[in-house]
């Protein structure tokens with residue numbers, strides 16, 4: 001069995017003593033070990049919530065990052081302390097500096113550390129190809145072929161040869177868990193776009209997609225585009241169960257709940273989901 005616990009999120013289940021912040025961290029406990037997928041925005045919230053949830057930092061056998069942004073990588077030190085030499089899975093472009101442009105200023109919003117510095121403390125497993133973390137748990141690798149709009153923000157930029165360009169989000173990846181019933185897609189921020197990510201998983205892995213969990217970046221989706229997403233999900237990905245949070249956007253969650261009654265839930269910090277192991 002694999003147990004996925006939402007540790008850090010924009011919201012938290014009330015009365016559990018959990019803290020919330022804009023960010024995402026998920027703890028994935030498989031039969032082969034536990035992986036921390038993203039670390040939220042701050043060490044303080046990640047350590048506090050792991051403690052409340054009874055999860056021990058030193059039990060993490062691997063760390064994986066969905067992408068570089070501070071709200072997914074800011075709590076990194078919490079996982080590193082007591083885990084010297086842990087394996088870190090991420091896309092090879094994750095250390096590229098990334099910026100947000102607001103009110104006339106470019107602010108750094110990418111990784112707070114360099115590749116050389118981090119390589120002294122972790123085993124870097126950087127790849128743009130799908131990579132197996134534990135048996136049955138994979139990174140998607142880079143989301144290739146993006147026929148649909150990405151989950152983008154007009155504020156996000158990278159710098160090439162002194163010029164500013166929209167962030168292409170090459171570093172954005174998700175995880176895929178192979179279960180007895182099919183594939184569970186675990187998203188961080190889904191900047192590559194939810195539909196693009198689903199198409200990529202469909203062509204890269206075998207088995208039906210049975211659940212989608214995490215941030216799906218539909219927060220800026222227009223009404224017509226949301227209607228298109230719902231149409232594609234309803235025809236091509238029938239019966240999927242959704243556990244949405246972070247950058248999914250409440251309007252999108254509500255629209256999906258209306259379209260797929262009983263299949264769409266929020267996933268605040270404190271949510272625990274169990275999935276059967278792969279029988280094959």
Ligand SMILES: [Fe+2]
Nearest residue numbers: 067069189191
């Ligand atoms: Fe992001």
Ligand SMILES: [Fe+2]
Nearest residue numbers: 069071189247
């Ligand atoms: Fe995010």
